[in-house]
Amino acid sequence: MEEPQPVASSTPVRSPGAAPGDRGSVGLAIPELAAIYEENCRPIYYLALRMLGDPTQAEDATHDVFLKAYRKLGEFKGQSTIRTWLYRITINHCQNLLQTWHRRHIQTTDDEELWERTAGASESPLRILETRELGQRIQKTLQAIPEEYRLLLLLVADEKLSYDEIGTLTSQTSDAVRGKLHRARKAFAAHFRKTA
Amino acid sequence: MNPLNPHSKLQRLSQEQTLSEQQVQAQQQQQILEFATAEEMIRYDAAQTPVPASVTERLQSSVGPVPPRSWWRRWLGQAG
Numbered sequence: 001m002e003e004p005q006p007v008a009s010s011t012p013v014r015s016p017g018a019a020p021g022d023r024g025s026v027g028l029a030i031p032e033l034a035a036i037y038e039e040n041c042r043p044i045y046y047l048a049l050r051m052l053g054d055p056t057q058a059e060d061a062t063h064d065v066f067l068k069a070y071r072k073l074g075e076f077k078g079q080s081t082i083r084t085w086l087y088r089i090t091i092n093h094c095q096n097l098l099q100t101w102h103r104r105h106i107q108t109t110d111d112e113e114l115w116e117r118t119a120g121a122s123e124s125p126l127r128i129l130e131t132r133e134l135g136q137r138i139q140k141t142l143q144a145i146p147e148e149y150r151l152l153l154l155l156v157a158d159e160k161l162s163y164d165e166i167g168t169l170t171s172q173t174s175d176a177v178r179g180k181l182h183r184a185r186k187a188f189a190a191h192f193r194k195t196a
Numbered sequence: 197m198n199p200l201n202p203h204s205k206l207q208r209l210s211q212e213q214t215l216s217e218q219q220v221q222a223q224q225q226q227q228i229l230e231f232a233t234a235e236e237m238i239r240y241d242a243a244q245t246p247v248p249a250s251v252t253e254r255l256q257s258s259v260g261p262v263p264p265r266s267w268w269r270r271w272l273g274q275a276g
Contacts, residue, residue, distance in 0.1 A: 037252070042242065055248070059248050059251055062247065070259055125232055134229075185233055192237075
């Protein structure tokens, strides 16, 4: 296992006035980690949850991602935002797990044609009556659409990410992100209605 | 039930309150939520999904104890 990297004192993630030993509101004694965790734990956990589809595995993944980030914090050059960097670690981590478990969903061309033919699927609003079932229905829907669309929708849902950043995370241009997002919305809407 | 009995009155008030709370809860549960796009719905779901508290505890035990501040930092009153 890798040893923790020394963290440069100039790393702009320490809470103002925080000293080693202080416990932030999240209960972590390392100020650098506490600040990063507090700001990003929710989106990272949610991404892992929806990518893996299992709360226990998402919990493990969130732990592993932040631990990895803490150990590699010294290598963080600040070329992207901390959140984008954490998303990159999370995506790689979850994709590795999914590959290991042979749980990749294989998309068929027929499905894509079906969504394209679904008239106005993305234009009409998505309605739900029972909020308690929302998470389950979203999970079912995300698992039914291609992995590329799933990831795109999960990233676009985070308003802090720009299309450029999403493009970098998914290895494509921001124009390609916009184009695929339209198809992803259609696919999601078509499948979501089936889960009712 | 004797209506003049303060205990039974209190019980009735409590029952009414419980009923009213149940009605409000039922109305909230039946409320139709509408989202224009998939990402809007996902954003709503993400905001409703808490991170288990156990992640913090596990993370803290994984990173290990905090190294004590060196004597000269304490003496100078420096944070780091």
